[in-house]
Structure formats: C-alpha cells, structure tokens
Amino acid sequence: MGFDGLGRRDMLRGMGVGLVASALPNAALAEALQSGRKLGYAVVGLGSYAVNQIMPRIKDCEFARLTALVSGTPAKLEKYGSEYGIPKTHRYSYADYDRIRDNPDIDLVYVVLPNSMHAEYSIRASQAGKHVLCEKPMANTAAEAEAMIAAAKRADRKLMIGYRCHFEQHNLYVVEQLRAGIVGRPTLITAESGFYAQPGQWRLDRPMSGGGSLMDIGIYSLNAARYLAGEEPIEVSAMESTDKSDPRFKTVEDRIDFQLKFPSGVIANCVSSYSSGHNAFRVTGTKGWIGMEPATPYEGHQLWARQNWKTEQITLPPARKSQWAGQLDELAQAALTGREPKAAGEEGLRDMRLIEAIYRSAREHRAIRLTA
Secondary structure, X not given: OOOOOOOHHHHHHHHOOOHHHHOOXXXXXXXXXXXXXXXXXXXXXXXXXXXHHHHHHHHHOOOEEEEXXXXXXXHHHXXXXXXXXXXXXXXXXXXXXXXXXHOOOOOEEXXXXXXXXXXXXXXXXXXXXXXXXXXXXXXXXXXXHHHHHHHHHHHOOOEEEOXXXXXXXXXXXXXXXXXXXXXXXXXXXXXXXXXXXXXXXXXXXXXXXOXXXXXXXXXXXXXXXXXXXXXXXXXXXXXXXXXXXXXXXXXXXOEEEEEEEOOOOOEEEEEEEOOOOEEEEEEEEOOEEEEEOOOOOOOOOOEEEEEOOEEEEEOOOOOXXXXXXXXXXXXXXXXXXXXXXXXEHHHHHHHHHHHHHHHXXXXXXXXXXXXX
C-alpha cells in the first residue's frame, strides 16, 4: 500500500493500462454511438494550451463536442466563438460562470486556468451539476484537492484530472511492457522534466501557481515515476537549488531534485527545473532497461529498450486517437456509464500530497516518511 492507502491495483487502474479493452462500448456507449449524441464540453480559460492543444482536438472525439466557452476576455470569446460556431448564448464570462447550470448543452466542464483557480471553478462546476475535467496540478494544496473531490461526490458528478500522458500510446506501451517483465525486476527509475521559464509568466507568481517548477513541469516526473513503478512511494527526499538573484525566482523555486523510495525497493531519481531542458525517463531492471527521450511531449516521442546487451529503438504505429481526444472522451464515457474515470480526482490528490512532502523535505533538509 502507498502512503494514502491506495495500492498497485488502484495505480494501474488510474494510469489507464488496458485502455483500449476497457473502452469497448457497453450498452450506454453503444446507444450514444448509435444515436450520434455527444456530450457537450465548456472550456473554461482560453489560454495557449486550451486554444492550441485542447480545442482543436475535440472534433476528433467519439463521445464529446465543444458547446460553450468561458473567458474573462470578450475578444477571445468573440474570436473562438466564431471559429468554433459557439452561439453567443453559450459564451460566458467569469462573472456569469454559474449560469452554465441552466444550459442543458453543457454536460462537461474543462477547467484550464492558472493553478490557484482550479479549485474554485471546479467546485462551482460540480455545484452546477456538471462533470469536471481539471488541468494538473489539481490545485495549489492538497486541502483544495480534497474539497474538489468532496464537491463532486456531493453533486454525484465525475471529477477527472488532465493527465494526458495516461492516454498517450508510448507511455501506455512502456507501462504494459514493464508489467510484462521486459526489464526483469525494476530497480531504478530516472525521470527528468524541465525548460527555461521566461520571465513575466503567471507560473512564476506563487499565489497564482502554488509553487515553481515542481508545481508545473515537475509533476510530469513525479507522476511518471509513480505509473512506471506501479506503486506508491513510502519515502521522499528532496533538495532545492534556486538562484535567488534571478528575478524570475522571487517567490518560486527553480530546480528541485527529489528521490522517491517504493515498497518494492525501487528508487526513483527525479529532476524538476525552470532553468534547463529535460524530458526523459528510464526504468532499469535486472534484465535491461526501457526509456524515452523525449518522454512526455505533445508529439515526437522516441522510445528505446535494451535487452541482451543490445539497444534498439522501438517505433509504434500511428495512434488511432490523440492523447487529448482520448482524455476528453474518457470523461464523457465515464459520465455516460456511471463508472469512475481514469485519472480521477484521487489521482491528482496523490500527487498534491507528494508535492507537499517534497517541499517539506527540501525545506527541512531531511527525508520524509509517508504514512498509510
């Protein structure tokens, strides 16, 4: 069992291993396919990620469509409302956000806002009777994450967190190969995530972001270590390296190196950085290793494995569905069938609790033991 009482089986279910098999249409999905009915998404926050990655992919969904937009910028509502054919009655400001309750064309809400706004707008969407997909990190604190889960349960709505890599075929392939024993018994995981953060971004403002690189790009290393290990860590150690003379880092950290220890004995060494480029992971075991670089990009994944003293690159066929369409459809399928979505709110809460433990370890200069 991991520190929050969730074990290996829960981890695999959260990661989405066997996604294709589990997504085979049941009666509700078959009926939706036959009728041609798709559930409607309202996208909340029209920043770069929403307009360049998420919204263009909704057209590829089998069970979802774009029906509403929410933004504090009227020009964005006009531009993207016209581009996607969203009527003015389905364009909302943050001031009238709660009116989504009265719109039957909105079944699902995707919250793509700065971290500090995740909890408020997710909770309000649940209260409005909508199912919620919220970007990662789930919130600024574990307490906020717990409140989001509680709000969804009270409303009998689904809550899912935007872990797109849980629906990306290369990441899924690696997890499946690890479970099949491709590297033998895993002993070491390395996971590195980083980029040079340009000044003037909201992510460099602690009240908005909740922290620095760890709360942003570092969550990829953290989450990958967990799904690669297939279990929850029992101890964390961390060290922060931040040049406080750099004006970017007045309120947030730059680099954090952290180590996770798992019950099986696997150690994960992870990097999170705002001053250097990293996008890779590798799992080494008693029979070889498997890894990717880049590991978690929007495109261009490269995958290698080493067995019997031979390293080979592995090329996968084109994916039937993009990681974004898979993620968007997952919440729609969960809403249609009543099952819990993969990467549900509890998955985001696990990471938030770990992030808080990592920060504590770096602050107190000691290992933090995680209790069940």
